[in-house]
Amino acid sequence: MNRREFVTRAAAAAVATRSALASRLVTPAAGGSNYKLSIEAVSHEIAPGVVIPTVGYNGTVPGPLLRMHEGRPVTVDVTNKTNVEELVHWHGLAIDPINDGAMEEGSPSIAPHGRLCYSFTPKPSGSRWYHTHAMAEADLTKSTYGGQYGFLYVEPAQDPNKYDQEYFLQIHHWDASLVPMMLMPSSSSDGDNASKAKGVEVTGCDVAYKHATINGRKLGHGEPLRVAEKQRVMLRILNASATQNVTLALPGHKFRVVAMDGNQVPKPAEVETLQIAVAERMDVIVEMNSPGVWALASIDDAERDSGLGIVIEYAGQKGPPVWKKPATVAWDYSIFANAATAPDADARFSILTKMVAPANGGKAARWALNGQSWPKIDPLKVEKGKRYRLSFVNSSTCAHPMHLHRHSFEVTRIGRKHMSGLMKDVINVPAGSIAEVDFIADNPGDSLMHCHQQLHMDYGFMQLIKYV
Numbered sequence: 396m397n398r399r400e401f402v403t404r405a406a407a408a409a410v411a412t413r414s415a416l417a418s419r420l421v422t423p424a425a426g427g428s429n430y431k432l433s434i435e436a437v438s439h440e441i442a443p444g445v446v447i448p449t450v451g452y453n454g455t456v457p458g459p460l461l462r463m464h465e466g467r468p469v470t471v472d473v474t475n476k477t478n479v480e481e482l483v484h485w486h487g488l489a490i491d492p493i494n495d496g497a498m499e500e501g502s503p504s505i506a507p508h509g510r511l512c513y514s515f516t517p518k519p520s521g522s523r524w525y526h527t528h529a530m531a532e533a534d535l536t537k538s539t540y541g542g543q544y545g546f547l548y549v550e551p552a553q554d555p556n557k558y559d560q561e562y563f564l565q566i567h568h569w570d571a572s573l574v575p576m577m578l579m580p581s582s583s584s585d586g587d588n589a590s591k592a593k594g595v596e597v598t599g600c601d602v603a604y605k606h607a608t609i610n611g612r613k614l615g616h617g618e619p620l621r622v623a624e625k626q627r628v629m630l631r632i633l634n635a636s637a638t639q640n641v642t643l644a645l646p647g648h649k650f651r652v653v654a655m656d657g658n659q660v661p662k663p664a665e666v667e668t669l670q671i672a673v674a675e676r677m678d679v680i681v682e683m684n685s686p687g688v689w690a691l692a693s694i695d696d697a698e699r700d701s702g703l704g705i706v707i708e709y710a711g712q713k714g715p716p717v718w719k720k721p722a723t724v725a726w727d728y729s730i731f732a733n734a735a736t737a738p739d740a741d742a743r744f745s746i747l748t749k750m751v752a753p754a755n756g757g758k759a760a761r762w763a764l765n766g767q768s769w770p771k772i773d774p775l776k777v778e779k780g781k782r783y784r785l786s787f788v789n790s791s792t793c794a795h796p797m798h799l800h801r802h803s804f805e806v807t808r809i810g811r812k813h814m815s816g817l818m819k820d821v822i823n824v825p826a827g828s829i830a831e832v833d834f835i836a837d838n839p840g841d842s843l844m845h846c847h848q849q850l851h852m853d854y855g856f857m858q859l860i861k862y863v
């Protein structure tokens with residue numbers, strides 16, 4: 396393809412994408428395997444008259460849905476129209492560290508007003524996403540607090556799920572401010588035994604928001620998802636919040652969870668609520684068997700009032716969306732995993748996470764892994780081909796959505812429950828508890844492991860995995 400064709404196709408893709416964004420996100424007409432992203436300032440209207448000045452991709456928030464095919468090489472030409480260095484991280488793809496978009500792994504950054512072409516072969520298939528991997532630190536408008544996020548769907552050779560239509564839903568929170576910290580665990584309870592921590596599970600330890608959106612609009616201010624009775628609708632949901640774990644419900648309906656973080660789950664199951672931690676994806680099928688106009692929304696009243704929801708409208712139905720509190724909020728990864736214990740790992744890393752006092756003059760607490768904080772932290776060393784167990788021991792009072800770059804992992808334990816077969820790339824480690832995941836060291840090169848809660852990763856909660 397020559398440059399002119401490239402530009403024409405990219406422009407067509409951008410137009411197709413913009414027109415699709417209003418309601419149902421559909422594939423950009425990329426045609427080939429070349430994509431174009433522009434990082435630029437956006438005035439993002441999330442409800443009439445409520446405008447968030449932010450930075451996004453191609454003038455839209457969320458960015459365009461990128462549809463790729465598993466195993467088919469692509470290039471993504473990124474232009475940075477801002478005054479700061481940027482990176483685009485391809486979350487959930489097993490690619491090389493140079494194209495992965497994390498500076499800590501050696502990926503180059505995109506200079507202010509510069510340009511960079513990423514090239515990689517997307518795999519594995521399923522719901523992935525892309526987002527900035529810059530730091531925000533004390534500026535709660537930057538990095539993942541802002542509008543630089545988008546869905547990346549990697550088409551499998553054959554879709555294992557049957558459905559009549561598909562929607563992509565992306566959750567985000569806006570206008571962040573720091574709120575008083577949670578109580579620090581006392582020294583008597585945050586010893587090396589996390590089970591002693593007197594933590595309660597909370598979301599977003601220390602950041603509060605004025606607004607929340609699905610697909611860039613507050614509840615009631617976007618296009619509804621239009622459905623018909625008896626349809627099976629696939630919802631591919633991404634939590635692109637900087638810091639907030641969320642729980643959603645859809646009154647009158649159940650969610651059949653078929654995939655997590657883009658990977659088919661071993662035991663698809665129906666649940667009334669979906670708990671989606673920061674950076675997680677859930678692919679769920681909803682049987683549309685309850686005609687009406689409904690709010691698919693956060694079960695947290697304040698969060699729902701701040702906009703976290705989207706209207707589902709059956710054909711021929713009118714009126715304001717109905718919300719009802721779900722009867723149960725049972726949620727547990729083990730519902731969707733095999734009960735059998737996973738095979739032993741070749742080696743194990745036990746990682747004790749602790750909140751530590753803010754550095755000089757700072758407000759935000761810092762985080763330590765086995766007593767060390769990024770950047771002064773020794774890497775975990777692995778050998779190609781071996782199976783490793785990461786044992787996260789969380790002695791703090793908040794959950795940590797831990798993400799491993801460039802690899803998938805198998806969830807093997809949450810608290811006292813052992814399990815196998817559930818493949819993910821983010822694991823939400825509950826407060827005061829333990830989570831274990833196993834990964835095969837099958838993708839050599841530096842790989843970043845970090846908490847995806849932006850305020851945590853910015854303040855020390857990162858570690859590198861190095862192949863020796």
Ligand SMILES: [Cu+2]
Pocket residue numbers: 794795796846847848851852856
């Ligand atoms: Cu964290």
